[in-house]
Amino acid sequence: MSEAAADEDSGVRANPGVGDGTRAVRAGLPEPVKHEPALPGPVFAAHYHLPGAPSGPYTYGRDENPTWTLLERAIGELEAPGRDGVETLVFASGMAAVSSVLFSQLRTGDTVVLPGDGYQALPLVRAQLEAYGIEVRTAPTRGDAQLDVLDGARLLWIETPSNPGLDVCDVRRLAGAAHARGCLVAVDNTLATPLGQRPLELGADFSVASGTKQLTGHGDVLLGYVTGADAAAMATVRRWRKIVGAIPGPMEAWLAHRSIATLPLRVDRQDTTALALAEALRGRPGVTGLRYPGLPEDPSYKIASRQMRRYGCVVSFVLPTRARADRFLDALRLVDDATSFGGVRSTAERRGRWGGDAVPEGFVRLSVGAEDEGDLVADVLRALEESAE
Numbered sequence: 001m002s003e004a005a006a007d008e009d010s011g012v013r014a015n016p017g018v019g020d021g022t023r024a025v026r027a028g029l030p031e032p033v034k035h036e037p038a039l040p041g042p043v044f045a046a047h048y049h050l051p052g053a054p055s056g057p058y059t060y061g062r063d064e065n066p067t068w069t070l071l072e073r074a075i076g077e078l079e080a081p082g083r084d085g086v087e088t089l090v091f092a093s094g095m096a097a098v099s100s101v102l103f104s105q106l107r108t109g110d111t112v113v114l115p116g117d118g119y120q121a122l123p124l125v126r127a128q129l130e131a132y133g134i135e136v137r138t139a140p141t142r143g144d145a146q147l148d149v150l151d152g153a154r155l156l157w158i159e160t161p162s163n164p165g166l167d168v169c170d171v172r173r174l175a176g177a178a179h180a181r182g183c184l185v186a187v188d189n190t191l192a193t194p195l196g197q198r199p200l201e202l203g204a205d206f207s208v209a210s211g212t213k214q215l216t217g218h219g220d221v222l223l224g225y226v227t228g229a230d231a232a233a234m235a236t237v238r239r240w241r242k243i244v245g246a247i248p249g250p251m252e253a254w255l256a257h258r259s260i261a262t263l264p265l266r267v268d269r270q271d272t273t274a275l276a277l278a279e280a281l282r283g284r285p286g287v288t289g290l291r292y293p294g295l296p297e298d299p300s301y302k303i304a305s306r307q308m309r310r311y312g313c314v315v316s317f318v319l320p321t322r323a324r325a326d327r328f329l330d331a332l333r334l335v336d337d338a339t340s341f342g343g344v345r346s347t348a349e350r351r352g353r354w355g356g357d358a359v360p361e362g363f364v365r366l367s368v369g370a371e372d373e374g375d376l377v378a379d380v381l382r383a384l385e386e387s388a389e
Contacts (some may be wrong), residue, residue, distance in 0.1 A: 015082070020195050021264040022178035023081060028074025039257060040195075042067045042250035063242055067250040071257040072225070078194040078260070079227040086200065087234045088227040089241060090253060094190060094210020094248035095121055097224030101186050101206050102157070104240035105233065108133035110154040115141045117167065118159040119188070120356030140317040142167040142299065147177055158196075158204070159188040161300065164290040164351050164365040166316055168300035171307055175203030185232065185247050190214075191341075194308035195267050205230055206237075214313060214342030216259045217266050221252050266344060266370060270313035273376055274368040278315050280377050284384060289318035289363070311362060314341050314367045316351075319387075322361035325350045329364070334371055341367030346376060 014017035029038055058064045072088040080086040091097040102125060106112055112129060116138035126136045137153070141146040141162040146169070150156060155176045160169045175185045186197035191213050199207040209215065211223030228234045239325040241247065248256075271294070278292035293304035294311030294378055304311060319325040329337045335346040339354075346369035352361050368376065 016270065017082075023077060024157060024195075025261045025262050027077045027260055028070045028072075030070065039254075040066070040070070042254035043118075044250050060244055062247060062339070065247075065250055065253070067253045067257075068248065071253045071260075072261050073112065074257055075194070075211075075225050075346070076227055078263075079189075079198060080200045080229070083200070083229070084225060085231065086229050087231070088225055088239075089234065089238055090211070090248050090256075091224040091226070091241060091318075092246045092248050093222045094212055094224040096241075096244075096326075097208050097210070097226050098125065098188070100237050100240045101208055101226055101245065102129065102155070104236040105155050105184060106132075106134050107154075107259070109135075111135040111137060111152050112155045112157060113137045113146050113149055113153045113183075114157045115140065115146065115159045115162060117141055117162050117165050117358065119163050120354055123227060123356060124388060140167070141165070141169045144169050146174060150181055150183060151180055153178070155181045155184045155186065157188070158199075159185050159268075161191045161293055161312060163188075163191055164316055164357055164359065166191075166293055166300060166312075166362070168293055168304045168308070170303050171197075171199060171202040173203060177210075179203070191312050191314060192308060193263070193267060193312075193342075194312070195264060195309045196271075196312060200227065200229055201296070202307060205233060210244065211256055213340065214261065214270070215238075215265065216256045217263065217342055217344055218255075218267070219338075219340065219343040219345065221255050223248055223252055223256050243374055267310055267313070269370050270342075270368050271310045272370070273373040274315050275311070276311050276373050277366070277368060277377050277380060280381060281315070281317055284381070286320055286324065286384065287317050288320075288382075291316045314365060315368065316363065318360050318367050319362035320351065322352070324387055324389065325362040325364055328383050331383035331386045332379060333383075334376055335369075335383075341365070344370040345368065346371060 043066045048058045076086050077090040137149040139149050178185045185204045187204040189207045190209040207227045275294045292315045293300040335348045338347040348366040351363050351365045
């Protein structure tokens with residue numbers, strides 16, 4: 001947060017007891033000024049008037065922007081309500097945010113622990129880390145298996161729920177074990193959102209997410225962010241952003257902040273429908289490997305119910321063959337065949353088409369949107385019947 005933003009207080013940040021909806025619609029807003037908009041428009045500026053010594057909150061457009069400041073403040077209020085000393089930095093994409101933590105915190109000779117079942121771009125990250133002389137260890141998310149490979153590590157990277165498998169690990173347990181070994185902890189919070197899970201409260205040093213997904217929720221913005229409470233560690237993340245210039249445009253930042261106001265409405269609608277869909281898919285002919293952390297019988301439910309306040313908008317399952325999955329996707333009318341997740345329009349894809357995930361050919365990741373629950377469930381069940389051989 002910049003000095004300018006720190007001098008302003010919407011009244012929400014100082015009150016951790018308010019509800020998610022109240023917090024979201026007020027998050028990051030400046031104090032009201034007569035005749036000014038509640039959320040100021042995007043500031044397009046490569047440079048600022050800067051006579052004399054280069055001091056103050058805004059010096060150059062690659063380093064600071066008033067539109068970022070308000071968005072960073074808003075995200076910080078959601079990730080760590082009422083907590084002082086927390087800083088958020090926004091980036092051009094989720095992968096830019098991921099890279100900023102990994103490459104700013106690790107040096108040649110260090111060891112990092114990654115999830116073996118994480119986001120499909122992580123193998124590319126692994127190759128680059130290893131090219132820099134960094135040892136990379138992997139273990140599955142499920143069963144807190146990363147505990148077994150922590151010794152000597154500099155950084156533990158957690159993804160929970162995992163994408164696309166929807167496994168959940170115990171963040172508090174892993175963070176405690178990592179810190180006892182002098183290891184930093186970063187949690188990819190993309191799928192949960194800060195309304196579903198707050199990694200810093202669970203002991204993590206960094207909460208990292210792709211704002212492209214449910215945070216912004218309309219499928220029209222690429223964005224990422226890092227939130228952390230360690231000033232020195234966040235300073236190195238900020239330095240990395242400056243070096244690589246992985247900054248969001250002011251319009252994207254403004255759209256993201258605008259979208260946060262409806263985040264609780266969207267999350268509650270999408271998560272409720274996701275649970276209803278998961279329940280409807282139970283025992284359906286041809287459907288196996290059904291996963292949703294909010295189902296009581298799901299392998300992730302016990303841990304998820306302890307550390308998550310909401311279970312997410314993604315449901316995954318396996319159809320018998322690649323051809324069956326393709327027919328199912330073609331038969332859907334209310335669900336777009338597209339990658340990504342978290343948008344107001346439901347999407348689904350046969351995840352194996354990318355080749356980066358260790359999933360069966362018939363594995364389907366379905367992201368529930370904001371359509372009426374009955375309509376969406378009916379559409380999915382109809383497509384399942386029509387696609388059956």
